Amino acid sequence: VRDYQKTHSLTLEEAARDVRYAFLTQVTRSVGGNTIVLGHSADDQAETVFMHILRGSGLRGIGGMREISQRYSHDQKPLTLLRPLLEVNRAEIEAYCKDNGIHPRNDPSNTDIRYHRNAIRNKILPYLQQFNPSFKKALLRLAKSSQQDMNFIDEELSGVWESLVKISGDTLTIRSDAKNLPTSLQHHLVHKVVSHLNGNQINLESIHVEATISLLH
Numbered sequence: 001v002r003d004y005q006k007t008h009s010l011t012l013e014e015a016a017r018d019v020r021y022a023f024l025t026q027v028t029r030s031v032g033g034n035t036i037v038l039g040h041s042a043d044d045q046a047e048t049v050f051m052h053i054l055r056g057s058g059l060r061g062i063g064g065m066r067e068i069s070q071r072y073s074h075d076q077k078p079l080t081l082l083r084p085l086l087e088v089n090r091a092e093i094e095a096y097c098k099d100n101g102i103h104p105r106n107d108p109s110n111t112d113i114r115y116h117r118n119a120i121r122n123k124i125l126p127y128l129q130q131f132n133p134s135f136k137k138a139l140l141r142l143a144k145s146s147q148q149d150m151n152f153i154d155e156e157l158s159g160v161w162e163s164l165v166k167i168s169g170d171t172l173t174i175r176s177d178a179k180n181l182p183t184s185l186q187h188h189l190v191h192k193v194v195s196h197l198n199g200n201q202i203n204l205e206s207i208h209v210e211a212t213i214s215l216l217h
Contacts, residue, residue: 043090046136063146179216
């Protein structure tokens with residue numbers, strides 16, 4: 001992870017995530033599968049949404065993680081990610097494990113508040129819950145509402161994707177006709193292209209999206 005972090009100029013958390021997904025992808029491909037099941041909980045979702053708010057994310061980022069989503073590997077073949085526990089809170093999962101004699105492996109770094117997510121989990125969210133005990137639930141409602149809006153936008157985007165994007169090997173070309181789309185769809189078109197090329201939209205910022213859209217014009 002450290003080597004990957006240095007090579008790609010990432011934070012340790014970002015590097016660990018990329019290496020983890022690369023490993024899961026490799027294993028999935030090796031057994032002829034196309035789906036990865038993940039254990040993210042409702043608490044993970046609330047933390048993710050709050051992190052995205054702090055970063056100034058748009059509608060897609062505020063929607064957080066999806067119960068069913070697609071991730072593109074470097075061979076351009078999509079992998080399906082399933083998160084069946086996304087609406088179950090961490091305390092419920094831990095109680096279930098205890099009742100059924102399951103002993104999860106605990107990563108001791110989860111309590112190290114030098115890491116961004118851990119500080120949010122262990123310090124910031126508990127502090128904000130003093131003002132609103134249901135703050136995590138409020139974040140989850142915000143995520144759900146944003147996802148519903150994104151579902152509509154994605155449907156609209158799917159309707160124009162094939163006519164505006166040409167895929168050739170590891171290159172995606174956006175036709176200049178895309179400049180005639182509503183501004184919102186132009187932005188989300190760029191996001192979708194980056195997902196196809198990179199497997200995710202990590203480190204994609206508004207300045208990159210605006211620069212791409214300016215080229216269309």
